[in-house]
Amino acid sequence: MSFRRFLLKRTAIAAVLTLIAVSVIFVTLRLLPSDPFSGLVASGSLTAEQVARVRAMYGLDEPIYVQYLKYIQNLFTFQFGISLTQQRPVGEIIVPAMMNTMVLLLPALVVTAIVSSIAGMYAGWNRGSWFEQSSIVATTVFRAVPIFVTGIFLLIIFSYGLGWLPAFGMRSPLANPDGYVETYLSVDFLKHYILPFTATVLFYSGDFLMLARNSVVERKGSEFLMLHRAKGLSDMEQLGRAGRNSLLPLVTYFALRTGMLFQGVITLEVVFAWPGIGRALVQAILNQDYPTVQAAVFIMALAVIVMNLTADVAYAKLDPTVEAGDV
Amino acid sequence: MAGSTLDSDTAKDRLRSEFGRAKHTLSYVLKDNAAKVGFVTLVAFVFLGLFGPYIAPYHPIEDTLRQGGSMMRLQEPGGKALFGTTSFGKDILSQFLAGARPTLIVGLFGGVGTGVLGFLVGLTSGYFGGRVDELLMRLTDLTFALPFLPMALVILSFVTPSVWLITAVLVVFLWKMPARVIRSEVMTVKERTFVKSARARGAGHMRTMFLHVAPNVLGIGFLYTAYAVGWSIVAGASLAFLGFGDPTTTSWGRMLQQVFRSGAIRVAWWWVLPPAIGIGAVTTSVFLVGRAFEEIVNPDLQTEQE
Numbered sequence: 001m002s003f004r005r006f007l008l009k010r011t012a013i014a015a016v017l018t019l020i021a022v023s024v025i026f027v028t029l030r031l032l033p034s035d036p037f038s039g040l041v042a043s044g045s046l047t048a049e050q051v052a053r054v055r056a057m058y059g060l061d062e063p064i065y066v067q068y069l070k071y072i073q074n075l076f077t078f079q080f081g082i083s084l085t086q087q088r089p090v091g092e093i094i095v096p097a098m099m100n101t102m103v104l105l106l107p108a109l110v111v112t113a114i115v116s117s118i119a120g121m122y123a124g125w126n127r128g129s130w131f132e133q134s135s136i137v138a139t140t141v142f143r144a145v146p147i148f149v150t151g152i153f154l155l156i157i158f159s160y161g162l163g164w165l166p167a168f169g170m171r172s173p174l175a176n177p178d179g180y181v182e183t184y185l186s187v188d189f190l191k192h193y194i195l196p197f198t199a200t201v202l203f204y205s206g207d208f209l210m211l212a213r214n215s216v217v218e219r220k221g222s223e224f225l226m227l228h229r230a231k232g233l234s235d236m237e238q239l240g241r242a243g244r245n246s247l248l249p250l251v252t253y254f255a256l257r258t259g260m261l262f263q264g265v266i267t268l269e270v271v272f273a274w275p276g277i278g279r280a281l282v283q284a285i286l287n288q289d290y291p292t293v294q295a296a297v298f299i300m301a302l303a304v305i306v307m308n309l310t311a312d313v314a315y316a317k318l319d320p321t322v323e324a325g326d327v
Numbered sequence: 328m329a330g331s332t333l334d335s336d337t338a339k340d341r342l343r344s345e346f347g348r349a350k351h352t353l354s355y356v357l358k359d360n361a362a363k364v365g366f367v368t369l370v371a372f373v374f375l376g377l378f379g380p381y382i383a384p385y386h387p388i389e390d391t392l393r394q395g396g397s398m399m400r401l402q403e404p405g406g407k408a409l410f411g412t413t414s415f416g417k418d419i420l421s422q423f424l425a426g427a428r429p430t431l432i433v434g435l436f437g438g439v440g441t442g443v444l445g446f447l448v449g450l451t452s453g454y455f456g457g458r459v460d461e462l463l464m465r466l467t468d469l470t471f472a473l474p475f476l477p478m479a480l481v482i483l484s485f486v487t488p489s490v491w492l493i494t495a496v497l498v499v500f501l502w503k504m505p506a507r508v509i510r511s512e513v514m515t516v517k518e519r520t521f522v523k524s525a526r527a528r529g530a531g532h533m534r535t536m537f538l539h540v541a542p543n544v545l546g547i548g549f550l551y552t553a554y555a556v557g558w559s560i561v562a563g564a565s566l567a568f569l570g571f572g573d574p575t576t577t578s579w580g581r582m583l584q585q586v587f588r589s590g591a592i593r594v595a596w597w598w599v600l601p602p603a604i605g606i607g608a609v610t611t612s613v614f615l616v617g618r619a620f621e622e623i624v625n626p627d628l629q630t631e632q633e
Contacts, residue, residue, distance in 0.1 A: 013468070021472045028481055137361050137615070144614040145607040146561045148568055152583065152592070152603055160593045210618075263474040267565045271587070281477055282569055285484050293481060300474040308471065 006316060014309045019072075021301045026071055029290055030064070071294075080295035085287045090295045093280060098262065098299065100170060101269070101276035103184055104193070105261050108200035113254050116205040120212025121243040125235075127217055135209060143206025148267035151199045155271065158195060166192050168273045196272045200265060204257065211253055215246035248318055252311045259307025263300040345542070352546075355623060362619035365612035372609050375424060376431030383421035387577040404597050411597035414589050422577045423601040429490050429578035430560060430609070433497065437559030440498035442505055442552025449509025450544070454517055454536050464510070467503040475500040476565065483571040490573045493566060497559050504558075505551035512544045546624040550617060557613035564606050579605045 080090035159167035266278030284292035410420040567580025579602035
């Protein structure tokens with residue numbers, strides 16, 4: 001199978017998956033016992049006619065298949081509708097939240113991918129060493145402990161115990177920055193950034209370390225390294241060659257992890273009151289703000305599907321032994 | 328040897344050899360120091376899960392501790408309440424002891440359910456290949472695409488969460504992990520000569536699948552079941568922390584949710600530490616034991632040791 005056909009097939013599968021996934025989300029949300037407006041009638045704050053008007057405004061009075069088609073059309077044109085509780089477009093809520101999540105997670109992911117991969121390669125090269133054992137145990141601990149528990153520990157030590165760093169949100173209550181640059185480039189922001197950033201780095205370090213370590217261990221006995229040794233390359237130079245050969249799983253794993261970005265650390269965002277997409281989703285669910293829930297879940301699903309596709313393609317492109325035969 | 332039934336001697340023999348192998352594996356895993364610590368922690372945890380509610384000095388929810396007529400709010404450890412009290416005057420030691428059980432139930436049943444379902448799907452998919460494989464693998468792709476925690480939150484927001492329901496939701500979303508790994512293992516095993524010769528001697532698909540292929544991927548199956556126990560505990564605790572846990576029971580995740588929501592997290596370290604350390608210790612132990620086991624099961628890591 002040529003690369004072009006492979007790409008086409010994968011893309012088609014991803015498109016169909018997206019469609020099925022959003023349909024499942026639609027059905028799940030329509031399974032909800034009542035829409036949030038019926039509560040308003042019961043409490044007497046709206047008359048039945050007013051509710052009917054509001055329902056018509058949100059298109060809830062139309063037959064279910066019309067609602068479904070409109071829903072699909074709106075999602076794929078990124079028209080998420082109006083929030084039920086905040087009276088403004090869902091996009092205005094979701095987009096800044098996405099930015100906040102990305103600003104927190106992308107740098108954390110990149111840092112941990114680089115640092116722990118290098119540490120992992122070194123560990124795998126020195127198998128059985130003190131460094132290998134202790135780095136594995138340490139990162140296993142941080143990988144295993146739920147991220148919000150790590151967050152809580154950081155919080156009670158560095159915020160409440162020592163009082164070094166703020167515990168809540170992304171900026172101090174008095175700061176009122178304008179635009180992304182002012183928001184993200186200030187000392188105040190940095191102070192709020194350190195703890196959630198640290199928790200994320202620690203959490204993700206384990207996977208990259210183990211992957212890098214395992215692939216170096218797998219390559220250690222291989223013949224091309226014996227050749228390098230026979231050529232008289234130093235230990236570090238040999239590790240460099242082995243490391244380069246271990247990059248493939250790391251690259252794919254990085255792509256997959258990036259796809260999980262938006263849904264990965266919902267609990268951490270709640271612990272640090274970080275105004276990201278995960279926290280927005282939890283609040284929207286608690287407030288029964290379904291347009292926002294829909295949009296957030298859709299974005300999370302889409303990110304996974306797109307990044308999975310990227311990982312597949314990157315794998316096929318990078319690995320010379322894959323002739324894209326078995327897909 | 329053409330029949331599809333097993334005579335009892337063969338069955339006993341197989342069981343005995345499997346049992347011996349398991350014992351051997353366990354002793355090998357426990358050579359690893361970290362795994363040893365993990366194993367002891369897990370035994371203690373299972374003990375707490377089974378007997379915790381009975382050794383708790385007070386009822387975790389119903390008993391309110393009082394001293395001289397007033398409720399003991401946010402009492403530091405000591406005296407009547409060995410681990411201190413919550414802001415509602417409940418005994419934290421009792422909550423900690425009782426809270427192990429829901430955590431154990433979700434972890435154990437969620438993990439085993441995930442392992443078994445994933446194993447069966449992976450085995451079927453890898454063994455039969457073709458259309459069956461295509462269908463099952465697209466299904467796993469779909470569960471990968473649906474974001475787990477958000478979907479679980481949505482589902483649990485309109486049904487009353489119970490421990491068993493949460494366990495079921497976890498299994499529905501987690502089985503894909505073992506399924507994929509088992510499938511790829513099965514695909515290599517089924518090409519080996521002994522499988523082909525079993526088929527050639529007239530063994531049916533079921534017999535070949537379960538008696539000849541399955542035992543060879545059982546190790547990986549157990550490994551992923553162990554990991555699934557860890558994932559389930561993490562997921563269950565996360566849901567409880569976000570306020571979507573079973574409202575009628577005390578779990579460690581729910582304790583953390585209460586201390587966080589009440590704002591007592593600023594001062595009441597004695598309320599935070601027991602559940603936080605509990606969750607952390609148990610999940611860490613699961614993964615430490617799992618990792619030591621992986622060193623044995625994963626054939627790629629068996630290169631020469633210098």
